Amino acid sequence: MFTVATKANNSPKHVFLIEDHEELRDDLTRILQFVGYVVHAFPDPVLFLGYDKHLAPAVIVSDMRMPHMSGVELQERLKELGRTIPMVIISGESTDQQIIAALKNGAIDFLLKPFSRESLLAAVAKGIEIDSSAMQNVIRVSEFNEKLQMLSPRERQVFQLLSQGFGNKELMESLNISLPTVKQYKSEVMYKLRLRSLAELIALHKSCA
Numbered sequence: 089m090f091t092v093a094t095k096a097n098n099s100p101k102h103v104f105l106i107e108d109h110e111e112l113r114d115d116l117t118r119i120l121q122f123v124g125y126v127v128h129a130f131p132d133p134v135l136f137l138g139y140d141k142h143l144a145p146a147v148i149v150s151d152m153r154m155p156h157m158s159g160v161e162l163q164e165r166l167k168e169l170g171r172t173i174p175m176v177i178i179s180g181e182s183t184d185q186q187i188i189a190a191l192k193n194g195a196i197d198f199l200l201k202p203f204s205r206e207s208l209l210a211a212v213a214k215g216i217e218i219d220s221s222a223m224q225n226v227i228r229v230s231e232f233n234e235k236l237q238m239l240s241p242r243e244r245q246v247f248q249l250l251s252q253g254f255g256n257k258e259l260m261e262s263l264n265i266s267l268p269t270v271k272q273y274k275s276e277v278m279y280k281l282r283l284r285s286l287a288e289l290i291a292l293h294k295s296c297a
Contacts, residue, residue, distance in 0.1 A: 102146035103217045104173070105129040106136050106162070108154045119205055120212065133157045137165060137240070144223045147196075147215030150178035152186060160186060163193040172222065174215035178203065200277070229296045238280045246273040250286060251293035 099221040103125045110131065117127045123236070128143075134156050136148075152159040159177045177190045180201040180292040187198050196218065197211035238246060242263075249259055259270045283289050 106150040145219040
């Protein structure tokens with residue numbers, strides 16, 4: 089494996105570059121490094137799969153035709169491993185079937201060589217944006233689940249019913265409690281979850297489901 093260091097910054101963005109052609113790999117590394125990406129370059133997808141650091145936000149830029157494993161086969165292997173890093177496929181010679189397979193497997197772009205510097209950077213930026221959003225969602229779900237742990241069993245019942253759009257009367261009937269008690273539970277749920285409205289509660293529940 090070849091690792092190219094770049095200038096440190098507050099939010100490093102990583103590119104896993106997999107290209108068996110050394111000269112092209114070096115050229116692409118320099119382009120990506122120049123605009124501030126942290127580049128982890130590999131001459132072989134098997135070496136990449138053996139890399140045990142999970143960095144984010146990140147994007148994979150992989151050649152399609154390589155010894156030992158194609159770009160599509162790499163996609164399939166990553167799916168088997170449960171790794172969902174956005175991938176850009178690059179290729180000098182690919183069949184329509186390979187291009188379709190790569191896109192169906194989730195490639196965010198397919199660049200045919202020779203491609204422009206701008207096309208590469210646009211595809212990489214798109215991948216980083218996708219991975220950043222996914223990372224933020226993971227953080228949001230984790231924080232939300234931590235807050236849920238603060239609820240009592242009864243408050244959690246109230247939360248589940250509120251997330252389904254239940255009003256005060258429906259809560260009273262479902263839980264067999266009085267209106268003042270319903271209002272008290274609702275107030276506690278909203279306070280502990282740091283929510284300002286029922287619409288926000290319902291939206292958060294849907295996004296974290």
